[in-house]
Amino acid sequence: MKKIIAISLVLIAMLALPAMALETAETATGDLRFSGSSAICGLYVTASPDDEIVASMILMENNRLVARWNDTGTGTLRMNESYPATSGNRYTLIFDVEVDGVSLDLDSQMKTCP
Amino acid sequence: MNGEDSKDKKALEETMPLRSNLQLLQEIQQMLKDSSAEELDVDALEALLAELDEQAPVELDHDPEDFWKELMQKGEVPDENNIPKRPADERREVRWFEYISFPRRFFKVAACFLLVFSLCGSTVAMAHPEIVEAVVGWFREIVGTTTKYGDSGQTVATDHPAATYRPGWLPDGYEEASCHELSSGVDILYFNEEGLYISFTCSSDPASSALSVNWEHCDLISTKVGATPADLYMDRREGELNVLVWTKGNTLFCVGGMLTEEELLRIAENIVKVSVNTEKYE
Structure with a gap:
């Protein structure tokens, strides 16, 4: 019985180690603003130096997909894109961020162009 | 003969059922009623009282409280002769x-x-302005091992959208590499010669910005920047990203880097208010 418990603990530790090696703290900031007649879409991801970041931004204009940007980086990723906006239209910016294959949940932003 | 008689009497007493408390009380009552003070058989009275003392406490077949509850539920008026009494020796529960x-x-x-x-x-x-700002500005929500900082839904418009903040102190060797304007804030990235970096983000517009911190396998520590409560995400391993997040007024601050807790707090305590020109990076 003791052997089974010991082996189980070793297996659990072995399974946990790779996960601990992969998962670290990471931050992501998403931002949507209007400058003149442009919608400025920003996504700023910071992770540990060896972390692979894969991110994309999707811009919706009145529930219609109008732009999609993809980018990758190691450690940090800064995305800053613009799209010609029309006054009165509602824009939604959706973020998709993965750090070392693990998805990072970031709330989408919705604003109406002034 | 007398000895045999007393044995028979004792045997008879043992086989006879004991009188109930009620019977004993009735006998005592009757004795007191029938006899004057001079005629009272004190020995007999004492014997009855002694027997009463020896009697086992009365055990009711139902709890008196249940009895009353049942009656209340049924809407019946209790019969005066059938009201269960609490046994004399039953101790009331002391609250x-x-x-x-x-x-x-x-x-x-x-x-x-x-x-x-x-x-x-x-x-x-x-009614206090600072408390209102703290409540209506940024909200903080922890979902699993992700902390989300976002719009509370009651954002107060900022008076100075062009004004922003930046670190007034950084560890030696870090240089500004990129600066991006946010709706009402800024994202600045600093690098040193070893390729290590510090990110600084601040935003005063929760309706346009969102911040998420994933901190699986990290420690979330409550700390303070000055007197302001702050969230410190510490990865105990050297060379990994550690993050400090706090809000002051309507502005959210986030500093991240391969830094110690002391360095992060020192950066946070030395934030200065400036106007950032982002054009040179675009």
Whole structure:
């Protein structure tokens, strides 16, 4: 019985180690603003130096997909894109961020162009 | 003969059923009623009282409280002769506050005062500008191992959208590499020669910005930047990203880097208000 418990603990530790090696703290900031007649879409991801970041931004204009940007980086990723906006239209910016294959949940932003 | 008689009497007493409490009480009552003070057979009375003392306590086949509850539910009026009495030796349960000499009314008055104080305090707090900013600005939500900082839904418009902040102190060797304007804030990235970096983000517009921190396998520590509460995400391993997040007024601050807790707090305590020109990076 003791052997089974010991082996189980070793297996659990072995399974946990790779996960601990992969998962670290990471931050992501998403931002949507209007400058003149442009919608400025920003996504700023910071992770540990060896972390692979894969991110994309999707811009919706009145529930219609109008732009999609993809980018990758190691450690940090800064995305800053613009799209010609029309006054009165509602824009939604959706973020998709993965750090070392693990998805990072970031709330989408919705604003109406002034 | 006398010896045999007494044995027979004792045997008879043992086989006879004991008289009930009620019977004993009735006999005592009758004896007291029938006899004057001079005629009273004191020995007999004492014997009856002794027997009464020896009697086992009356065990009711139902709890008196249940009896009353049933009657209340049925809406019946109880029969006076059938009201179960609580046994004389049954001890009443003593509640904790009865051990205290204060009357129960004291606790009621104290509870009322506490309620009024809480309501007044929350009303005053909501009227205080700084507290209102803290409540209506950024909200913080922890979902699993992700902390989300976002719009509380009651954003206050900022008076100075062009004004922003930046670190007034950084560890030696870090240079500004990129700066991006946010709706009402900035994202700045600093690098050193070893390729290590510090990110600084601030935003005063929760309606346009969102921040998420994933901190699986990290420690989330409550700390303070000056007197302001802050969230410190510490990865105990050297060379990994550590993050400090706090809000002051309507502005959210986030500093991240391969830094120690002391370095992060020192950066946070030396934030200065400036106007950032982002054009040179675009």
